[in-house]
Structure formats: C-alpha cells, structure tokens
Amino acid sequence: MSVDTNNFIVATFALWAGDFEYAETLLSRYAHVPALNGAVESPDDLIRRTSALRLRQLRQKKGEFKELAAEHGLRNPVLANPTVLVTNHLRGALWRTSAREFDLRAYLTDLTWDESLLRLAHNEANQHERSLEPVEQTNSGLGFGDKQPPKTTRGVAWTVTGSLLLRAQLSDMCLLEVNGLWTEPKLTNSDEEIKGPFLKLLHALDPDLVRSVSGSIKQTG
Amino acid sequence: MDVQLKIQLGLYGNSAYLTPIRLDVGSMGSTSSWAGSYHILAMGRHYDDYIMTGALMSLPPISGFPLAHPYQQLAGKIRAGGVTGNIGECVAALFARRYLSAQLGQIAHIKPRRPFRQNKSPDYLMNIGSSISSVFSGIIPKPFQLTWPDWWPVESKARNSDNASSEGRRDALKQLFAYWSLIRNSQSPAVGFGLIVGLKYQPPRQLRISLILPKNHPTLLTELKKGYKNRESILRSYLHEC
DSSP, X not given: OOHHHHHHHHHHHHHHHTOHHHHHHHHGXXXXXXXXXXXXXXXXXXXXXXXXXXXXXXXXXXXXXXXXXHHHTTTSXXXXXXXXXXXXXXXXEXXXXXSSEEEEEEEESSGGGHHHHHHHHHHHHHHSEEOOEESOXXXXXXXXXXXXXXXXXXXXXXXXXXXXXXXXXXXTTOOEEEEEEEOSSSOOOOHHHHHHHHHHHHHHHSOSOOOEEESOOXXXX | OEEEEEEEETTTSOEEEEEEEEOOHHHHHHHHXXXXXXXXXXXXXXXXXXXXXXXXXXXOOOTTOOTTOTTGGGGOOOOOHHHHHHHHHHHHHHHHHHHSOOOGGGEEEOOOOOTTSOOOSOSEEEEOHHHHHHXXXXXXXXXXXXXXXXXXXXXXXXXXXXXXXXXXXXXXXXXXXXXXXXHTTTOGGGTTOEEEEEEEOSSSOEEEEEEEOBSSHHHHHHHHHTOOTTOHHHHHTTBTTO
C-alpha cells in the first residue's frame, strides 16, 4: 500500500480514538491538496483529497473548540487532549468519561502488525475472564447458566479484574476499546493508579518496552 | 448472531450463499463507531437493541390506520436513522476482513461526511481486486475478459425490509456512478466495477453482496461522459444484471 493510503487509514483510526494531535500530524501533509470538486487522477488521489477534507474538518472543529474553551474561562477549563499511551505498534487515547469511568481507545500505527495483535489479544483473553456468550439464563433473566465461547470472529473480548475493572474489546479492524471502572469506595487522586492497568494491558498486547506516556488524565468535554 | 450471507451478480443476477457471517455486538460496536458518520456513544448497545434482540417494542400494522398516527410513541420507540446508518457503514469492512482477507491497509473509509451535500464518493475504497475472482467465482459471468482493477469502490447500507433493501441497493449504485464519473478519464478500465454491501436487519436477516461488473464497457464510458444524474436507468443497462 502507498504511504498516503496507510497514513490516511491510521489517521481515521486516530480520529476514532480522539487522538486529534496525531491525526492532524498525519493529515497535515495534505494541507495543500485541492478539494474534491471534479475528476481525480487515481484512487490514491481520491484518498489524498479525502485526507485534505478531513484535515479541514478537524481544524474547523479545533477552532470551534477554542471558542468554547474561551467561554468557560480559566476557572473551568475545558481540556482538548487525552492522555496518550504509546507502544511500538499501538497508540491509545485515554479519556476520563465520568468520576469512576475511563475509556481507552487504541489502534495500530503499523498496519502490518494486525495478525500479531490479534494473536496476542486472544492469548491475553485466555489468561483472563474471556467474554462468553450465555446460552442459558436463570428464571429471572439476571444470571447466566451455561456459557460458551463466541463462534469465530477475528476480534476478542475479555475482562481484567482489579481496583480498576477493565473490559477490553478488540475488533476485526484491530481497534481496541477498553472501558475502565474504578471499583474502590474512594476515588483516587493518582494518575498512575489509572494509567497503570491500561498500560499493563497495552504492554501485554505489544510486548516490547512501552515507549512513552504523555499528558495527564482529563475529563472529556 | 449468524446472518445469512448471499452474493449476487449485479442487483438481479445469479446468486450463491457463503458461510453465514457472525455479526456480534463487539465487532459491530467498535467497527461502526469508527466507520459510522454519526456520533453515537454506545454503538454496541444500540446494535444489541436495534438488531440483535429487537428490544424495541412495536405493534402489528392496523389496516387503514395512518402511518404517522399520534399514538405511535406510546407503542414504543423507533430506530434512530443515525444509528442504523452507522451499522450500515460498518458491515462492508467486516465482510472484507473476514471473507476477502483484506488487510487493514486495503480498507480506506473515504465517505466525505458533509451534511446536506451530495456525496461524490462511496463509503470505501478497498484494494481487493486480487480476491474477487476466487470469492465470487460462482456468479461471475463466463467468459469475463476485462482486467480486475486493484481498487474497488464499496458502498455499504443497512435497511429494515426487502423493499427498502432493494431501494438501498439502487441508491448505492448512484454512489458508484459518482465514483466512476470522477475516475472515468484517468482510470477508465476501473469504470463499472464495484461492490454493494447491504444488510437487511429485520428477520430473516441477510447480508447481500452485489458484485457490480461492466457488461458493455466502451458504451458505459461513452454514456458516463454525458452525465449520470437522472440517467441511471440508461447506465444500468450497460452493467451486468442491473
């Protein structure tokens, strides 16, 4: 695949995750590509023009966001960027969605690594509480009787227990969504207590050393 | 949920069945939140209610009763178009990954997402030319001597009934005409090739893949130069079984 195509696809993943700075970095090379108003030279050309459109849309949203942030003023700032977790083949955007809930959306930055990620995720699911499909329910419908593994799909879902309960789901497109629920009676003031379990999960899926962590955990607007 | 998977030549041609496709909540949830144009917070849960369990209540139709009567909301809720739109946009990617063995770098979601403007491109461009002949071998007209293009336009839809699905496929074909019109000068051999992926979500559920192929390529190109808006029926006659 061409560099442009891969860039564009990873940028769409970044936009899905809310990793806007990275998406803009990937798309900014198309800032001067003309709009899609007529004939195109090739499928690659159409992808470049779509990239340019996405970039314009993203920058427009950033402008709107600045105005919104200005209205809130310094006493109640609205924050634009998530905490970004980066491994060798993955990037993840970690958002706080409520007092006790957190949402990590991670995606591949190296698209050729998909089979490895799927394999490692299935391994990880086998070591934790793999999500199963109920085939029987109790009379009230609240409990499960027998359960069985889902029939083959490429993705997989599992749960990691702890103070931060993590429910992870990797899709066929290798998009990883992890919902975290803080289960201790008292909320934590520590970023590390939140980041740690998410990082550990990413590290299990991308075993090389975790490269970097940026930002602090912020609540979504 | 396993859904019947039908492949068909054009909109009305020969068909065959592949192994049913599993459209589970997990796969549909995150894939549709990526591909979908609408902002929906919990696509998986919506998919569960809208498609999997049919948790939405509805009453049987009453003959002679107005369609939009004021009691409708007392009988339950209707599906939000944005949610079904998101579901529709994601199914093509799942099909490509599982049945065409498409790599991530071969699936570009290019839908423009501009409200109130006519779309000038389909939902996806997919580099799947090398997989088409094997997966669709049972329905490809023989002999078929044109060269398969690498990149294919793919339009993806979800509709609730057979009639709505047929209409959806015809609408999808208009998106392909728009794409072919964009590339007709620079990539003329690719004109006339495309896929339409349509999910019918009321039981019996079905995912139908329509393989669009040119029947009279030179004439299709000539006619396309005259425009495609309001000329769909003419252009369709130069495609196989459309």
